[in-house]
Amino acid sequence: MYDKNYISITPSEVIEYLYCPRFIYFMSYLKIPQHESNRFKVIMGREVHKTKANINKNYLRKKIGVKDKFIDQKLYSKKYKIHGIVDEVLFLEDGSAASLDYKFAKYKDKTFSTHKYQAVMYSMLIEENFNIRVDKAFIVYVRSKNLLKEFKIDKNQYSKVKEIIDEIIQIIKKGYFPKRTKYKRRCPDCTYRNICIE
């Protein structure tokens, strides 16, 4: 039976939590929409995802040892209480699998921790749903001429993600008002800046 107390978290919510924990309070507890679709970069990013999902459906990145792939794969994990759509699930020649995510962004000499956490969550989803080993993840930076970056999945991050998920669930269930991010320079660009208090 459907349990209304059951909460499942998406990687986007974790990213937003990492940006500022209050995002979750406003968005998922008070249910105030952030109207992110008014943002031009978000619109462009969604267009890119649509295009990428429709062109070269059968193309396999052989250079990185891909032998099969699933596009726009919806996955759900009961164990970790997460769900999400992976842009591409890649099955590699070495018997492992990896997630591939398209980012409408430029590569700035480092992979942001938010992107890494997202990839870790995708790996958790892939491992559980396909019962397969996941050692690495890929990100394609569309605005850097589709630059492909590979990074290792650190299993220690699984427990960190689990901690974050538990905190998010606490905020949503109990409506506790979290402290805002310590990085004040994020505030001017936040969609909730008008209703957030000091």
Added chain:
Amino acid sequence: MLVWFIYDIVEDKIRKRLSDKAIEQGLYRVQMSVFLGNIDNNLLDELVVYAEEMINPDEDSVYVFPMCQDDFRKVELLGQAFDKAMINDEISSLFL
């Protein structure tokens, strides 16, 4: 970040859209096609992506020049000058 946003665009409609976007992102109009202001990196990036989509690269040009505070202090203004403090977000409220 303090930036100059300057463009030369042939088509009126596109020019208007870009100027509206520059103001929406918090820049001040210094001259007809010249904007200046203290802008967050992400908002600036959005403006650049927007401009990239709008313009005709064969005819139009858009320039974004970041400027450090040291250089901004050296700016010389003659004639109908703009308010340097306002552009630099040093005035938090304006009473008219």
